[in-house]
Amino acid sequence: MRVLILNGPNLNLLGTRQPEVYGATTLKNIEQMCRAYAPEAAINFAQSNHEGVMIDAIHAAKSTQDGIILNAGAYTHTSVALHDALASVELPCVEVHLSNIHAREPFRHHSYVAPVAIGQIAGFGAQSYLLALDALSAHLAKT
Template identity: 55%
Template sequence: MKKILIMNGPNLNMLGIREPGVYGSMSLGDMNDFIQAQAKEQAYNVELEFFQSNHEGVMIDKLHECYGRKDGIVLNAGAYTHYSYAIRDAISSIGIPCVEVHLSDIHAREGFRHVSVIQEVCLAQICGMGVKGYIEALKILLEEEK
């Protein structure tokens, strides 16, 4: 059984409240439940762990904890996507396949959101698919590990 971390960064704990026109009306808990249910429905042989933090260092510590313990990471780094070289370095250092996910299409938003400093150390970037992007990321990770 593959062990996958679903990691969400800053402000994602405010899903359903923060800009529902951009991020949707689903809460983070509802989103996690949806991802878990989809994984079960698709009969993915996967154990999911869900984690969210608003703190860069806590996210880095969690990424480091994955070393030798997880087979893949689905990461929505939120705003850290655009400037956290520390998170980029953490992803790179642990050598675990990671897929970058964004609920909205970052390339169709404000100019500062168009750049991802973590994209180069991830297998793929998925954006603009809402919660379904997390399911696509799981598929990519499960295919990568065959």
């Protein structure tokens, strides 16, 4: 399985940013966890605070990846452009959130990613990424 794990704005600050919400695990720790959990997977792990860079990564994934795991951060709730990029590449995408976005502020309850994702995993902290790897692997195995 070739997978792009793409992380959006402010996720580079994990471990220090609002640990009461996002935990103390860093993005580097999450990358290491994913690689150890799925050593057979070819994981391309990326993070950007810039929407256009994220869109470029999604476009590039069309010809190089089997699927995408996306934690779009705040862009989840605002970016029609990310929605359109995901729809255009036609790769299975699992939407991931460290916190339970449905138990937070009302503006976080809507996702522009969800309609073009095969599913959403939220609220399990860093474990959400491992669950997403399982979900994407299972989806690819049956297609």
